[in-house]
Amino acid sequence: xxxxxxxxxxxxxxxxxxxxxxxxxxxxxxxxxxxxxxxxxxxxxxxxxxxxxxxxxxxxxxxxxxxxxxxxxxxxxxxxxxxxxxxxxxxxxxxxxxxxxxxxxxxxxxxxxxxxxxxxxxxxxxxxxxxxxxxxxxxxxxxxxxxxxxxxxxxxxxxxxxxxxxxxxxxxxxxxxxxxxxxxxxxxxxxxxxxxxxxxxxxxxxxxxxxxxxxxxxxxxxxxxxxxxxxxxxxxxxxxxxxxxxxxxxxxxxxxxxxxxxxxxxxxxxxxxxxxxxx
Amino acid sequence: xxxxxxxxxxxxxxxxxxxxxxxxxxxxxxxxxxxxxxxxxxxxxxxxxxxxxxxxxxxxxxxxxxxxxxxxxxxxxxxxxxxxxxxxxxxxxxxxxxxxxxxxxxxxxxxxxxxxxxxxxxxxxxxxxxxxxxxxxxxxxxxxxxxxxxxxxxxxxxxxxxxxxxxxxxxxxxxxxxxxxxxxxxxxxxxxxxxxxxxxxxxxxxxxxxxxxxxxxxxxxxxxxxxxxxxxxxxxxxxxxxxxxxxxxxxxxxxxxxxxxxxxxxxxxxxxxxxxxxxxxxxxxxxxxxxxxxxxxxxxxxxxxxxxxxxxxxxxxxxxxxxxxxxxxxxx
Ligand SMILES: Nc1ncnc2c1ncn2[C@@H]1O[C@H](COP(=O)(O)OP(=O)(O)OP(=O)(O)O)[C@@H](O)[C@H]1O
Ligand SMILES: [Mg+2]
Numbered sequence: 001x002x003x004x005x006x007x008x009x010x011x012x013x014x015x016x017x018x019x020x021x022x023x024x025x026x027x028x029x030x031x032x033x034x035x036x037x038x039x040x041x042x043x044x045x046x047x048x049x050x051x052x053x054x055x056x057x058x059x060x061x062x063x064x065x066x067x068x069x070x071x072x073x074x075x076x077x078x079x080x081x082x083x084x085x086x087x088x089x090x091x092x093x094x095x096x097x098x099x100x101x102x103x104x105x106x107x108x109x110x111x112x113x114x115x116x117x118x119x120x121x122x123x124x125x126x127x128x129x130x131x132x133x134x135x136x137x138x139x140x141x142x143x144x145x146x147x148x149x150x151x152x153x154x155x156x157x158x159x160x161x162x163x164x165x166x167x168x169x170x171x172x173x174x175x176x177x178x179x180x181x182x183x184x185x186x187x188x189x190x191x192x193x194x195x196x197x198x199x200x201x202x203x204x205x206x207x208x209x210x211x212x213x214x215x216x217x218x219x220x221x222x223x224x225x226x227x228x229x230x231x232x233x234x235x236x237x238x239x240x241x242x243x244x245x246x247x248x249x250x251x252x253x254x255x256x257x258x259x260x261x262x263x264x265x266x267x268x269x270x271x272x273x274x275x276x277x278x279x
Numbered sequence: 280x281x282x283x284x285x286x287x288x289x290x291x292x293x294x295x296x297x298x299x300x301x302x303x304x305x306x307x308x309x310x311x312x313x314x315x316x317x318x319x320x321x322x323x324x325x326x327x328x329x330x331x332x333x334x335x336x337x338x339x340x341x342x343x344x345x346x347x348x349x350x351x352x353x354x355x356x357x358x359x360x361x362x363x364x365x366x367x368x369x370x371x372x373x374x375x376x377x378x379x380x381x382x383x384x385x386x387x388x389x390x391x392x393x394x395x396x397x398x399x400x401x402x403x404x405x406x407x408x409x410x411x412x413x414x415x416x417x418x419x420x421x422x423x424x425x426x427x428x429x430x431x432x433x434x435x436x437x438x439x440x441x442x443x444x445x446x447x448x449x450x451x452x453x454x455x456x457x458x459x460x461x462x463x464x465x466x467x468x469x470x471x472x473x474x475x476x477x478x479x480x481x482x483x484x485x486x487x488x489x490x491x492x493x494x495x496x497x498x499x500x501x502x503x504x505x506x507x508x509x510x511x512x513x514x515x516x517x518x519x520x521x522x523x524x525x526x527x528x529x530x531x532x533x534x535x536x537x538x539x540x541x542x543x544x545x546x547x548x549x550x551x552x553x554x555x556x557x558x559x560x561x562x563x564x565x566x567x568x569x570x571x572x573x574x575x576x577x578x579x580x581x582x583x584x585x586x587x588x589x590x591x592x593x594x595x596x597x598x599x600x601x602x603x604x605x606x607x608x609x610x611x
Contacts, residue, residue, distance in 0.1 A: 079495060086399065113497030123488035126511055136496045192496055
């Protein structure tokens with residue numbers, strides 16, 4: 001598989017065009033990621049049923065649904081984290097830029113470099129704050145040693161963590177508070193400059209101010225990145241996302257433009273969920 | 280069922296009160312049992328202190344006679360009644376160091392392979408066999424050393440070593456058979472199971488989320504091990520190594536059988552050497568004079584202190600890994 005470097009570099013004019021563009025159902029961009037009749041099993045537990053959806057490029061897609069409905073499972077399928085899960089099995093396809101992520105030509109390491117992930121539970125390394133963020137650039141030789149501090153600072157600023165850790169860069173990342181660890185993990189993912197960023201409840205441990213800053217970051221990032229975010233917060237999904245998918249017991253019940261899904265849901269289960277009648 | 284009586288148990292129903300007592304834990308048999316266990320648990324540290332005391336008392340004449348120079352002088356002459364333990368201390372440290380040099384890479388590779396790379400069905404059996412190796416009596420290792428290892432070294436290992444590294448002082452001179460090299464290798468084989476087993480436990484205790492964090496950043500399996508799993512378990516792995524060192528320092532029988540038992544400090548691994556444990560085992564029956572016996576007691580005291588300190592460090596490090604994990608999950 002060829003690294004799609006063209007989609008990573010966005011020219012200034014291109015970027016400006018993206019900002020002014022508001023998403024309408026009619027001008028839905030070509031999907032960067034496409035799932036086709038994707039089924040997934042943990043052993044005998046059929047966790048995902050026939051998931052078919054396209055994740056539009058340079059937009060924020062929110063996945064919502066009650067606990068245990070398979071949001072994390074789907075997210076982890078996208079960067080092939082399930083490769084390590086014993087007993088995991090799937091059918092169907094997931095395509096990134098038209099190429100199957102399960103195909104023999106796909107190098108899983110390259111795939112994961114292109115697809116960043118922020119996990120549901122913060123998992124910083126027991127290294128310093130600095131080394132946590134510098135992990136990806138060092139691993140993938142993305143930056144010269146001279147540029148590394150700048151890159152680390154930028155990632156930490158983007159993750160709204162810089163002010164709190166600027167004078168604690170040498171302290172272990174595990175010594176930060178839960179919410180700070182979550183933002184540290186966001187910074188670590190950003191420093192790798194992935195094309196597609198998967199975020200599993202990135203604001204679950206954050207206060208409203210940090211949450212707002214992360215949301216601002218997401219809106220900023222979608223100028224050049226594609227973002228998929230799992231959230232239990234309806235307001236958040238409504239506020240930041242362009243598209244929303246509603247999962248229910250392993251099925252993708254409804255997928256569409258966020259405003260439409262929230263104002264005129266076509267499925268009664270979606271309506272019940274977003275109006276807070278269950279889940 | 281009627282409500283449970285706490286006070287004023289009706290006279291006809293003593294069983295309710297006994298049941299209550301056993302529930303709140305002040306049943307008499309409970310108390311006795313607890314006291315016995317507490318006593319037994321305290322007896323072990325007391326035993327260590329007693330051993331230390333006995334060693335110290337036994338070593339007192341030698342301590343008075345030779346003072347600290349016992350540690351760095353090399354004469355061991357029962358006829359002239361002059362004793363210095365330097366060769367044994369050197370031999371103990373050198374053979375253990377050599378053993379670690381060989382055993383650590385081997386044991387760590389085994390542990391990493393078993394936890395990270397081997398197919399699942401292979402993990403249990405291989406882990407079991409490795410732990411089985413630790414159960415072989417050391418005299419069997421010694422015998423194997425004499426009849427298999429030393430001839431093998433002489434025929435296949437020493438000639439190429441000499442050809443390549445003969446110019447260094449470490450591989451100089453004639454190969455005696457019974458030598459520091461043979462002792463170090465036997466020790467290495469004996470401590471590999473310990474280091475591998477403990478390292479395996481340590482690596483298994485590294486949370487999967489750490490591996491996932493590395494892999495999700497685009498690390499290969501090996502990069503994830505090197506940059507995330509090993510650093511996370513670092514303290515515990517060092518603990519495992521030091522635990523192996525503790526075993527090596529105190530190992531007696533197998534080493535005595537192959538190390539040559541000569542009171543001499545030589546840099547070449549081809550020469551015979553001596554260890555503290557071997558000297559004590561060999562010479563206790565010959566120690567006819569009071570001072571000779573006392574010198575051996577002092578050797579025992581040094582060995583005891585050395586191994587206790589080494590083991591304590593190992594335990595603290597391993598324990599810190601377990602605790603570090605708890606600290607990490609606390610934040611969730
Ligand atoms: N490692 C696993 N092994 C077996 N079953 C699993 C595993 N992980 C998740 N499951 C099961 O798969 C289903 C979907 O779980 P998943 O974690 O994807 O839910 P979720 O939508 O992310 O929930 P939440 O909102 O609580 O995070 C659940 O029934 C869960 O029990
Ligand atoms: Mg989840």
